[in-house]
Amino acid sequence: MTHATNGPATGSSITRIEELPVPKYGDPKKAIEEIVKQLGDDKVSFVKSDLDNHSDAYFSSDHASEEQRPKAVFYPETTEEVSFILKTTHKYRVPVVPVTGRTSLEGNFIPTRQGICVDIARMNKILAVHEKDLDVTVEAGVGWQDLDKYLKDYNLLFGPDPGPGARIGGMVATSCSGPSAARWGTMKENVIGLTVVLADGTIIKTKKRPRKSSAGYNLNGLFIGSEGTLAVVTEATLRLNVRPKVTNVALVSFPKVSDAGKAVAGFVQEGLQLDAMELLDDTMMHYVNVSGKTSLKYEELPTLMLKFGGPSKEIIDYQVKAAQKICQTNNSQKYLFARSEKEEQEIWGARKVALLATIDYGRKNIDKDIQVWATDVAVPISHLYQSLQETKEELQKLGIAGSIVGHVGDGNYHAMILFKKEERAKVAVVVEHMMERALAADGTVTGEHGVGWGKKHYLQEEVSEETLALMRRIKIALDPYNLLNPDKVFDMDPALFEN
Amino acid sequence: MTHATNGPATGSSITRIEELPVPKYGDPKKAIEEIVKQLGDDKVSFVKSDLDNHSDAYFSSDHASEEQRPKAVFYPETTEEVSFILKTTHKYRVPVVPVTGRTSLEGNFIPTRQGICVDIARMNKILAVHEKDLDVTVEAGVGWQDLDKYLKDYNLLFGPDPGPGARIGGMVATSCSGPSAARWGTMKENVIGLTVVLADGTIIKTKKRPRKSSAGYNLNGLFIGSEGTLAVVTEATLRLNVRPKVTNVALVSFPKVSDAGKAVAGFVQEGLQLDAMELLDDTMMHYVNVSGKTSLKYEELPTLMLKFGGPSKEIIDYQVKAAQKICQTNNSQKYLFARSEKEEQEIWGARKVALLATIDYGRKNIDKDIQVWATDVAVPISHLYQSLQETKEELQKLGIAGSIVGHVGDGNYHAMILFKKEERAKVAVVVEHMMERALAADGTVTGEHGVGWGKKHYLQEEVSEETLALMRRIKIALDPYNLLNPDKVFDMDPALFEN
Structure with missing residues (x-):
């Protein structure tokens, strides 16, 4: 028997940012070579447009700088390949950003530390539908719209319906939902089990297929909403419902x-x-x-x-x-x-x-290079209408165009703000007020988009220093070298952190 | 800036039992003295019947030995008092078992390491009902039946309805549910936010009051079902529904x-x-x-x-x-x-x-000292009927009395087995077969009771060694001295562990 290697000397239950070292990363070159050798040439891309598309999206609220590009994008086709990639990046301490549909809106997949990108999109098989058990097992690259079409033949439906193009892996990552959440629940309520790969390449299956379980820690609950910072999702078993007649x-x-x-x-x-x-x-x-x-x-x-x-x-x-x-x-x-x-x-x-209609309007009627800032908050239901009305009025007062859509069943609303590049600072203030308003109403700075890169500062305002320090403790326990989607949700790098 | 204190040397993402030291505990005496001094004499009991009642229950499947008694039972009345207790037990490395309703069935609160018991039952205030937001904030000692009565006046209901006597803290701990779970969800789907105290006394509030959130790690999801091994729950904000007209x-x-x-x-x-x-x-x-x-x-x-x-x-x-x-x-x-x-x-x-009717029948018609083993499993819905029928037939074949109740909406069933003391080994085999049957059907060894002391071995069969090692990593990250409800859910003591 050896001694515990990971009990902190102090024996405390949380990790404050001051206790963390500045993360040190290795050169991705060797890792990339080893992975290419194992997976083959057809599962990697170094093409500029691919690197660009795996760093940013037009409709994202925050954007990557020009240097913020992965050194390679890998397209693994099995959980074992993902595990090989992560074992290798772990060995060489190379940062990894996992993506699937790349439809997230808060800079959730900006490669702040370069490193590599792992795109799960080729893992897009529906593995098993259990009609009578009302569940389906899919690879994480399956898109929810494809799944929805597929399930129609079985007279079944999967609840969460986020923006077009989203895929299961990213949907787990952001704990997304959509218009149907008030009826069928968010991702948190619709995942029966996950297969994930941890930072060191360990493959974890969280659960078998019971519709409910009290057996051991609820690892589904931990991974859902962790935005690729704790693990890479490769498969999911999802709850289904009978489609209304x-x-x-x-x-x-x-x-x-x-x-x-x-x-x-x-x-x-x-x-x-x-x-x-x-x-x-x-x-x-x-x-x-x-x-x-x-x-x-x-x-x-x-x-x-x-x-x-x-x-x-x-x-x-x-x-x-x-x-x-x-x-x-x-x-x-x-x-x-x-x-x-x-x-x-x-x-x-x-x-x-x-x-799409909002962006389209902006391009045709405001500026052909129109920018969009699409962001969401959620508040206790009774505060919803005043909260969104105030955001609307602030936009009007500043002469900034923007539409508002609310999932009113659960107090969640989205502002889609249109602006010219030079108006960005002005819009940032509107967004800041929208967040402050949500927090003042005992709400949250994101109902379904996640924190990503753009909302870290607001998360700091939403939860206490100790709650953040508990999240940091969990992050460092599972990913001690800070390799998985670095700099998202909260800071782990004291050099980056501003209070 | 100091160096990281809790990144393991190996940088791995999991902790296997072989890596752990045998836990060492301190003498509770000084801790008890300090706590009594701070809280006062009226918040502690050393009475034998209290110590007995906080170690075991007649209807539990597993029982405490005579030595397995806490040295003291504390009855804190505020979160701050719980925090003081845990800071003190952390200082002296004294094990702590938290309880509320003590209705759990799988030996979930046996004080295997003696230490102290923290009973949250006096924290039984309903703090705020937000009718329009459909939520309520309660202290963890509130019983669900009292809450249900209280909410009737508001025309609201809280979904989970486990066994009589259960209270919110324990309900969070076991991720309980009940007959209404298929309609309103288990605890996992009905908790908006928690206030908990960590092993070192840190107070954590997980969330504000939005009905849904993607902001930061889903700490609710982590604590729900962790059976008092990660934190002591002191308050909860719960989702409510409008009572059907x-x-x-x-x-x-x-x-x-x-x-x-x-x-x-x-x-x-x-x-x-x-x-x-x-x-x-x-x-x-x-x-x-x-x-x-x-x-x-x-x-x-x-x-x-x-x-x-x-x-x-x-x-x-x-x-x-x-x-x-x-x-x-x-x-x-x-x-x-x-x-x-x-x-x-x-x-x-x-x-x-x-x-109650089952126990009553056993006492009157079989043996006045009748024992009961009440346990549950959950399987994919289509396997439910054969699974429970086989358990039923096995009982009949052995001439053992027992009733079966199923929450058929989510594939969960309970066997309530009656036996004389000398038949215990025979019943244990029936239970073992019931578990094996559930696992063979891709199910779980507990749908709503939790693993407790009695089902650790079955959890080992349900999930992989790596999945258990991930749970151990989380446990040791949050509770490095292994103080909170030791020896439950999975083993952390290599001396105790049998593979």
């Missing part, structure tokens, strides 16, 4: 955001269970109309989009009518509900194109 | 367990959303009848108990009828539904008395 969609416009809020509170009090409730502000509806991406023209007013699902037409009709009645007592202007599946898709379509 | 309860008997299973699959496929679905086997129904604890007499057949809840009588009536139709096509014998709230309570009553 009958559905409908309604669209309701209100004179004021607060009226829409009162209607939502009314649905909840009444016990109506909707499959989604989305709020789009008047500006968002204007952008949708201008975009030409939908065939219907909408009222340019605060608008609720409601999705209903259930076992029978009687039950859906009851709910559609009950919701209408509640809307009417809260000054609704128009209550449009679909009379066919095509109409359902058409109405819901306005929600789906929100970010 | 209209409810009903039905009771259906079937000739065979498999028929009941087919009916449940039918409900799921139809998209009926029930508030609870419970299976009671024929033996359980016999014990309920004999117990005299309910006024109705039931068919002594496999029985489903169904709870319905929704916004209107029309919707509930529709669901009750739709469920009846599905039951009929699956050979149901009798379909009884309540016509009043009194009848609802009466019918559901048979479920509520399950464990």
Whole structure:
């Protein structure tokens, strides 16, 4: 028996940033050579456009500098290959940024330390659907939209529905959700088990396939939302639901955001269970109309989009009518509900194109080089409407264009702010106020995007120094050399840290 | 800047048991003196009955030996007092077992290392209900039944409904659930934020009050299910739901367990959303009848108990009828539904008395010193009926009495086995087979009781050596001296460990 190697001398339970050394990294060259030798030439890229695309995205709130590029992008095809890569980067102390869909918005995959990028996108097989158990096992590169299409044939659905292009690995990383979260839960509620690779290359399977479990530490809970800083996700077993037999969609416009809020509170009090409730502000509806991406023209007013699902037409009709009645007592202007599946898709379509329509509007009507800052917060439900109204008014006062969309079932809203390059500092202040407003309302600086690179400072304001020091303790326990997605979520480098 | 104190020399991501030293503990005497001096005489007990009650329970599957008693039981009344206790036990390296309701079943609070017990039961205040936000903040000593009563006035409900007597702290610790979990989720899905005290006395607040969050590591997810080995829970903010306006309860008997299973699959496929679905086997129904604890007499057949809840009588009536139709096509014998709230309570009553009725039956009809072994597993839903039927048949073959209850919505079932002291070894084999059966079906050795002392060996079979080594890494990172609830969930002492 040897002595414990990782009990700190002090025996404390947390690690403060002052206790950490400045991380030292090795030269990636040898690691890259060894990995290429093992995996072959067809699983690596050194092409500039690939390196660029694996560092940044147009729609990200924060951007990589020109030096912030990985030295290579690897495309492993099995968990064992990922393990080989991580064993090698561990040996040579090379930083690794894991990605899948690269749709995250807060600079979550900027290669701040260069190193290498591991893109899991080729691991895109659906491995097993267990219809009767209501679960599916997939590789982490599977996109949620592909999964959704695939599951239609089984009459099943997977709850989380984030932005287009997102894939399971990244969805686990950011603990994402989407419009359906209030009904079906976020990633936290929809993962049964994970296969992940740790910083030293160890492969971990967190769970077997029971729908619930109290057996041992909840490692799913730890990895979900850790943004690639604790492990690289390679497979996931996901909870499924039976697809509602009958559905409908309604669209309701209100004179004021607060009226829409009162209607939502009314649905909840009444016990109506909707499959989604989305709020789009008047500006968002204007952008949708201008975009030409939908065939219907909408009222340019605060608008609720409601999705209903259930076992029978009687039950859906009851709910559609009950919701209408509640809307009417809260000054609704128009209550449009679909009379066919095509109409359902058409109405819901306005929600789906929100970010694209916003960007499109900006390019065509403001500046062809328009920038976008898309960010989210979540607050206790009763604070939602005032919080988003204040953000909206601040934008208007400054003459900055931007749309707002809210997942009103769980108090989460998104601001999609359009600006010219030179206006960035002004927008940063609006975002800062949006965060402060959320924190003052006992909320969080991110409901579903994650902290990434851009919100570290706000996370410091959200949780106590000790809570951050506990997160640091966990990070250093699992990744002592600070190799996995460095500089995200919170700082581990005292040289970088500003209080 | 100092050097990192807790990065292991090897830089690995896991800790195997061979790497750990045999833990060394200090004499509790000085720690107890200091704590008594700080907290006062009225917050400590040395009375034998208190020490006994804080070591074991009649209904536990595993029992404490006579030496396994804490040296003192403390009853702190604030988080700061808990922090003072833990700072002191940390200073003197004294083991601490935290408890609240002491209703756990797998030896989860046996004081294997003596030390002290911290009973959070006096921290039983409901601190704030936020009606519009659908959340409540409570101290960890609040019982779920008291909370349920309290929330009725607000027309709200908290989902998890484990055994009578359970309190929030222990419910967090075991990631418990209950009959309503398939509808409202387990503890994992119902905790918004926690206040906990770490092994060194550090107070951590995990989150503010947003209903969802992607901000930083999901510490809720880590602490829930960690069975007091990572932290002592002192406060929790919990998700609430609006209580259904209209409810009903039905009771259906079937000739065979498999028929009941087919009916449940039918409900799921139809998209009926029930508030609870419970299976009671024929033996359980016999014990309920004999117990005299309910006024109705039931068919002594496999029985489903169904709870319905929704916004209107029309919707509930529709669901009750739709469920009846599905039951009929699956050979149901009798379909009884309540016509009043009194009848609802009466019918559901048979479920509520399950464990007590079983013990009562054993005492009156088998042996006045009857023992009970109440344990649970969870399997993918489609494996549930065969799995529990095989356990049932094994009991019958050995002539051992026992009832079975299943939370059929999520593949979780409980066996409550009655035996005379001298039959313990025989029962242990039945339990072992029940575990093996669950694992062979890709399930878990505990769906909601936790691993405690009694199921460590089975957890070793459920997860890989590396997965256990990752749990050990986390444990030693947060509790380097192995003070919090030692010897539970998995072994940290290489001297104790048997492979």
